[in-house]
Amino acid sequence: MRCEQCRRKIRGRGHTSITGRKLCDRCGTRLHGRTAGAVAGGGIPGARAVSGWYARAKRAMGRRD
Numbered sequence: 001m002r003c004e005q006c007r008r009k010i011r012g013r014g015h016t017s018i019t020g021r022k023l024c025d026r027c028g029t030r031l032h033g034r035t036a037g038a039v040a041g042g043g044i045p046g047a048r049a050v051s052g053w054y055a056r057a058k059r060a061m062g063r064r065d
């Protein structure tokens with residue numbers, strides 16, 4: 001199974017995007033951060049802050065990758 005974003009082999013379970021694309025962990029995380037930014041921040045200016053929030057939330061949940 002390959003990531004449809006960066007074409008690398010997916011290790012582990014990977015991610016499935018809301019559009020059904022198979023993504024590696026890195027691309028999936030980035031996509032989710034961007035999607036959350038678009039929803040919460042209303043566009044690109046808020047995206048960086050939200051991805052920082054996402055990283056903190058992930059650490060708080062005990063996930064490390």
Ligand SMILES: [Zn+2]
Nearest residue numbers: 003006024027
């Ligand atoms: Zn990828």
